[in-house]
Amino acid sequence: MTSTSATAVLFQNVSRHFGTVRAVDGVDFEIGQGEFFAMLGPSGSGKTTCLRLIAGFEQPTAGHIEIFGETAEGLAPNRRDVNTVFQDYALFPHMTVLNNVAYALMVRGVPRAEREKRAREALSLVRLEGMDARRPAQLSGGQRQRVALARALVNRPKVLLLDEPLGALDLKLREEMQEELRRLHKQLGLTFVFVTHDQGEALSMADRVAVFNKGRIVQVGTPEDIYQRPTTRFVADFVGSSNILTPDQAPRFGGVSRWTSLRPESILIGAAADAMDVRQTAEVIDQQFQGAMRKTRLKINGLEICAMAPASQTLGVGQAATVGWSHGALHAMDGEGNDV
Amino acid sequence: MSDLALRRRGPLSSLLDAVYRRPRLFLAVLLAAPLLWLGVVYLGSLFALLAQSFFSLDDFSGVIVREFTLSTWVQLMAPANLDVIIRTVLMSALVTVADAIMAFPIAYYAARYARGPMKAAFYLLVMMPLWSSYLVKVYAWKLILAREGIDTWVLDKIGLKPLLDWYLSLPVIGGPSLSASYTGTFIVFCYVWLPYMILPVQAALERVPGNLIEASADLGASQGATFRHVILPLAFPGVVAGSIFTFSLTLGDYIIPQIVGGSQYYLGQAVYAQQGTAGNIPLAAAFSVVPILIMGVYLTFARKLGAFDAL
Numbered sequence: 170m171t172s173t174s175a176t177a178v179l180f181q182n183v184s185r186h187f188g189t190v191r192a193v194d195g196v197d198f199e200i201g202q203g204e205f206f207a208m209l210g211p212s213g214s215g216k217t218t219c220l221r222l223i224a225g226f227e228q229p230t231a232g233h234i235e236i237f238g239e240t241a242e243g244l245a246p247n248r249r250d251v252n253t254v255f256q257d258y259a260l261f262p263h264m265t266v267l268n269n270v271a272y273a274l275m276v277r278g279v280p281r282a283e284r285e286k287r288a289r290e291a292l293s294l295v296r297l298e299g300m301d302a303r304r305p306a307q308l309s310g311g312q313r314q315r316v317a318l319a320r321a322l323v324n325r326p327k328v329l330l331l332d333e334p335l336g337a338l339d340l341k342l343r344e345e346m347q348e349e350l351r352r353l354h355k356q357l358g359l360t361f362v363f364v365t366h367d368q369g370e371a372l373s374m375a376d377r378v379a380v381f382n383k384g385r386i387v388q389v390g391t392p393e394d395i396y397q398r399p400t401t402r403f404v405a406d407f408v409g410s411s412n413i414l415t416p417d418q419a420p421r422f423g424g425v426s427r428w429t430s431l432r433p434e435s436i437l438i439g440a441a442a443d444a445m446d447v448r449q450t451a452e453v454i455d456q457q458f459q460g461a462m463r464k465t466r467l468k469i470n471g472l473e474i475c476a477m478a479p480a481s482q483t484l485g486v487g488q489a490a491t492v493g494w495s496h497g498a499l500h501a502m503d504g505e506g507n508d509v
Numbered sequence: 510m511s512d513l514a515l516r517r518r519g520p521l522s523s524l525l526d527a528v529y530r531r532p533r534l535f536l537a538v539l540l541a542a543p544l545l546w547l548g549v550v551y552l553g554s555l556f557a558l559l560a561q562s563f564f565s566l567d568d569f570s571g572v573i574v575r576e577f578t579l580s581t582w583v584q585l586m587a588p589a590n591l592d593v594i595i596r597t598v599l600m601s602a603l604v605t606v607a608d609a610i611m612a613f614p615i616a617y618y619a620a621r622y623a624r625g626p627m628k629a630a631f632y633l634l635v636m637m638p639l640w641s642s643y644l645v646k647v648y649a650w651k652l653i654l655a656r657e658g659i660d661t662w663v664l665d666k667i668g669l670k671p672l673l674d675w676y677l678s679l680p681v682i683g684g685p686s687l688s689a690s691y692t693g694t695f696i697v698f699c700y701v702w703l704p705y706m707i708l709p710v711q712a713a714l715e716r717v718p719g720n721l722i723e724a725s726a727d728l729g730a731s732q733g734a735t736f737r738h739v740i741l742p743l744a745f746p747g748v749v750a751g752s753i754f755t756f757s758l759t760l761g762d763y764i765i766p767q768i769v770g771g772s773q774y775y776l777g778q779a780v781y782a783q784q785g786t787a788g789n790i791p792l793a794a795a796f797s798v799v800p801i802l803i804m805g806v807y808l809t810f811a812r813k814l815g816a817f818d819a820l
Contacts, residue, residue: 246726259724273728
């Protein structure tokens, strides 16, 4: 991702301010061609504004944006080879499914027969056939999602932008669409930029994840990087949940005197803890059954720590238990671990 | 105070419970007064009037002959009366089209761009003309459009008076002055009914989600193409809804053409003259059926175009 020819989207010190609100504040990143790039962050963190800056719905207040090596700022959305799947799909209610999908071809003057053929191909790509003549209102949420995808893909954009596309779907459908998106990404080899506030979704789907907070990017890296080596307290806590230890507390848990993250699932309880590098005695505060796991709150060194026990491991409240973790489980964070 | 979970208190609460149990009874209580008014007083007198169109006027005595006849309807089809109908329908159609064209940009601005105080100003400016008397406005226009009026004066000052004179010399649309021509009538109709077009169009545009416009641009449509393919089709029911107002109001009006325009009659005036001066109630009744029929046809089309979803 260092050679410029393989760069799909480049942000250089990009800001977008709305009055006094700094929605995006000095953001730098580079998205490689063919990459599945996720922008992850809480609502209001600037991830959607970044997506809108790529699409052209917003223009940067400052900074420079390139799409495939060309300057993008100042260019209207219709002049960009970038298509968007909108959060609530934004399907045209007065058009049939086929005409919705063929819209991008229609406005480019592609003859009817040709555009209908290509629209049908796009619909079969997202496995939605036989719905051509329906209106969006007659479709289920999952079907609308597929129409929105087909519509954005019909013209084979250089970059596909997805703005929380799975947010409105129920869990089962969401998992199905996640796989579908992965498949499409592999099959088409396009650059996907995916905005989500769901860390699980970002980790499971993306090649790389950018974590946003307060208009800035806090960390960019592979899902493993982000999860296992968070650079700040914010990332450690937002991506999965973590026990954050202050520089004072960390040495008592076997770490160095730095802000340190200790993931709940890396804490073992009972006999399993014996083989671990660090062993401590803990008092069980309570347990919460979560299906596959039992979320267990413990008191270790006077500090409340969260651990994940197997579902079969039931512990009584107030019971003492041996707990342990490896040195590798303690991840010291950069600098002051500032909450940026 | 009792701690009972269910409280029964006297006859009034039993009555209220009964109404609650029977939604139809509730509806009846709610609608009795308006139905009595609309159904009996209004529709009743309307039908009584329409029934008159099947009577005839005795030409010699001027007395209404209360016997069933179609002679009044035959009389309505006389060329002079057909002229009145065609003139009125044509004027209504032109006023509607002109109002739609004028209202759209205003409504578009209000729906898509105006925010906060600008939006309040929009509503105020659109509604304000409705607060003053319609007669005052029409007379004001008569003065504006008169030969000695401000428009002639301004055109004279900027040297365009010959243009006005040329325009007034044109057949049909011209006349001795703007205030005594079809053009004058048209201008005043357009002005008076414009708010009734702006408001439904604005409401329809307001309901076009912003992300559809973004989606259209995203898919490569220019602003013009987005307007043609997305905004206009979605706002069109609003235009049709507005046209119901402008069309029917023009169709029935008898004051504007009487004050501004030539001496040609419009439907409303024909009804007024027949039932007043001429005392020919049967013909007046027949005349008043015409706009009802035209509006019936018009509303059927409007419903097909989805206008009632936008009211």
